[in-house]
Amino acid sequence: MEKEFQKSSIKSRTSWAAAILLACIATITAVLPFIFMVFNSFKGKFEMLTKGVFAPPEKLNFANYEEVLSGGFVKYFGNSVFVLCLSLLLVLFIAACAAYPLARFRFRMNGFLYGVIVACMAIPIHITLIPVFQMTKSLKIYDTIWAMIGPNVAFALPISVFILTSFMMGIPKEIEESAEIDGCNKYRMFFTMILPLAKPGLSTLAIYNGVNIWNEFSFAYTLTQSPKNRTLPLAVWDFQGQYSMNTPMIMAVLTLTVLPMILLFIFAQDKLVKGMTAGAVKG
Amino acid sequence: MSNQTNTLGKRRQRSTNLAALVFLLPVFLILTAFIFYPIVDSFTISTYKWNGIAADKTFVGLSNWSKLLGDREFWFAFRNNIVIMVMSIIIQIPIGLAEATFIEFAGRKATVCKVLWFIPMLMSSVAIGFLFNYALAANGGMISAVSKLFGGGNIDLLGNKSTALMTVIFVIAWQFIPFYMVYCMAAYTNVSEDVYEASLIDGATKGQYFWQIALPLLTPSIKSAAILSMVGSLKYFDLIYVMTGGGPGTATELMATYMYKNAFVQFNMGYGSAVAAGMFILITVLSLVTMRMINGKKEV
Numbered sequence: 001m002e003k004e005f006q007k008s009s010i011k012s013r014t015s016w017a018a019a020i021l022l023a024c025i026a027t028i029t030a031v032l033p034f035i036f037m038v039f040n041s042f043k044g045k046f047e048m049l050t051k052g053v054f055a056p057p058e059k060l061n062f063a064n065y066e067e068v069l070s071g072g073f074v075k076y077f078g079n080s081v082f083v084l085c086l087s088l089l090l091v092l093f094i095a096a097c098a099a100y101p102l103a104r105f106r107f108r109m110n111g112f113l114y115g116v117i118v119a120c121m122a123i124p125i126h127i128t129l130i131p132v133f134q135m136t137k138s139l140k141i142y143d144t145i146w147a148m149i150g151p152n153v154a155f156a157l158p159i160s161v162f163i164l165t166s167f168m169m170g171i172p173k174e175i176e177e178s179a180e181i182d183g184c185n186k187y188r189m190f191f192t193m194i195l196p197l198a199k200p201g202l203s204t205l206a207i208y209n210g211v212n213i214w215n216e217f218s219f220a221y222t223l224t225q226s227p228k229n230r231t232l233p234l235a236v237w238d239f240q241g242q243y244s245m246n247t248p249m250i251m252a253v254l255t256l257t258v259l260p261m262i263l264l265f266i267f268a269q270d271k272l273v274k275g276m277t278a279g280a281v282k283g
Numbered sequence: 284m285s286n287q288t289n290t291l292g293k294r295r296q297r298s299t300n301l302a303a304l305v306f307l308l309p310v311f312l313i314l315t316a317f318i319f320y321p322i323v324d325s326f327t328i329s330t331y332k333w334n335g336i337a338a339d340k341t342f343v344g345l346s347n348w349s350k351l352l353g354d355r356e357f358w359f360a361f362r363n364n365i366v367i368m369v370m371s372i373i374i375q376i377p378i379g380l381a382e383a384t385f386i387e388f389a390g391r392k393a394t395v396c397k398v399l400w401f402i403p404m405l406m407s408s409v410a411i412g413f414l415f416n417y418a419l420a421a422n423g424g425m426i427s428a429v430s431k432l433f434g435g436g437n438i439d440l441l442g443n444k445s446t447a448l449m450t451v452i453f454v455i456a457w458q459f460i461p462f463y464m465v466y467c468m469a470a471y472t473n474v475s476e477d478v479y480e481a482s483l484i485d486g487a488t489k490g491q492y493f494w495q496i497a498l499p500l501l502t503p504s505i506k507s508a509a510i511l512s513m514v515g516s517l518k519y520f521d522l523i524y525v526m527t528g529g530g531p532g533t534a535t536e537l538m539a540t541y542m543y544k545n546a547f548v549q550f551n552m553g554y555g556s557a558v559a560a561g562m563f564i565l566i567t568v569l570s571l572v573t574m575r576m577i578n579g580k581k582e583v
Contacts, residue, residue, distance in 0.1 A: 012488065012489070015490070019385055019388075022381075022385075023382075023385055023393075023396055026378070026382060026396075026400060027396060027399050027400065029457065030399055030400050030402055030403055030457070030460075030461070031399050031402060032425065033403075033414055033415065033418050033425070033457070034402050034403075036414075036418050036425055037414050037418075048423060053423060053424070053425060053428045054425070054428060094309045094310050094313065095310070097306045097307070097309055097310065098306060098307050098309070098310035100306055101302065101303035101306045101307060102307075105299050105302065105303050106299070107296070107299055107300050107303050110303075113307060113311075117310065117314070120314060120318055122514055122566065122567065122570050123318060123322070123563070124517070124518040124539070124559075124562060124563060124566055125518070125520075126518075126520070126538075126539050126542050126543070126559045126562060126563075127321065127322050127325050127559045127560060127562065127563040128317060128318060128321035128322065128325070129542075129543075129546065129559065130321075130324075130325060130328060130335070130546050130552055130555055130556050130559065131320065131321035131324035131325055131328070132317060132321055133335075133547075134324075134335070135316075135321075150313070150316065150317050151317050153313055153317075154313050154314060154316070154317030154318050155317075155318075157310055157313060157314065158314075161310060186298075186299070186302040187302065187305075190306070214407070215407030215408065215409065215410075217407070217408065217409045217520075217521045217525075218520055218521065222547060233407055233409040233410075236409060236410060236413050237409070237525070240413065247417050247420075247423055250413060250417060251414075251417070254406075254410050254413060254414055257407070257410055258405055258406050258407075258410055261405040261406070262405055265401075265405055269398075273401065273465055276404060276462075276465075277462065277465045277466055277469065
């Protein structure tokens, strides 16, 4: 009996050892490229080649960062903030408007319209790229920051409506009924009751869509041309043209573009993790 | 009396319908302008020969489509999409599940792992593409540095036709494993604590608990994860476009990068639209078939 117990505890000890070894490998794999980026961003152009890529920088040398920040990076950042804020406001408001009747009204087309919106989640953006490109040209907003707003909003809407509809279905019906007895119509109900109650769902969606819009590449790349109208994901692209042989400089640009996410991760980890996986709803 | 309530009900339904219309109008305006209309337009443009700039388009009927059907490069790109899809499902979901299981069993002690393993998700596809472009560079990259440590020479994983696709698959796995880890952790919270405790009291080892109790309970979530991964892999663009641009040669070409090159590099908008539309059809059909298969099994 005791022998058997010992055997099983040895067995579980070895399997734990194996698991911890694998966990260490996973940790190194996940972190090493990141360390490569941050360490090298502080190095001089030649320091990296002579000292080896894994060596920590000799000193915290902010020269690369200064050069990047004075080289137009702030403009990209500002554009990104503008596109993000405007797109996000539109997405959240329009999605909330759509989710309200879909979740709480009874009308004939309800199921069908919901299905049409949800089906849009699987549509690849590339089928819309050429027509949207032509549209932006004929609307004379090609190569302006306005060009990205429409596509950003359109491709964020389906999943937002999907998540908000199921969220709003969870709000108790009694609230609406008592308000209706008090003579509150559907429009006032939306603004005074439903919208405030949907706040938790909206904040999760704000993070999910916010991260996606912040990182959006394809439309920004196709619909803009000049650096002064481009967003952050393209900053790396444009800087690479300028500094292609200067790896530490590119690493500094990359670190700066990731910085907002790192800060968000440090200060609001749970919300960020929850928001970023909001898209992974059970099918 | 009953007539009166009836008209009252009708009037009420009418005001509900009107409110629904008002609330749903914005979403359908946007979707029509940026999704529905462009889809139709892509099919229309695919019947023209057009550089996208000049005013004159030449109607060519279905010739772009017949070219697409026989286009080896497109089908090779499709094959690459399928390889990435299969490898993504095989690599990412099991590792994500293993990480989640480790955290589940180790509890509080694994908080550090949880935080560190999440890090790749903080970076955008574009940033990851650039980072690995440099981290895997033959000259001054990580792999070459390690190889030199053991007396080897520079290794150019991305520049070599035979290794490029596998390297890209590795980078994609690096990017998405944390996602499936968090996904599986969420799935674990749905497996009740009582089940776990009861099985341990009954003398099950952790291994037995995982294989015989947790895994069957997690299967529906894993299936959804596989669908997510599948649809995502077929649409892949950013990371590969930044990292390899589809090269070397056509080694890492995907449907989306092929479409982009045709439309916006060679300015062959007609054929680019045909590629985009073909991609759209393939993705729709594949997703419908998979969902039918998985939902069908559920009913049995």
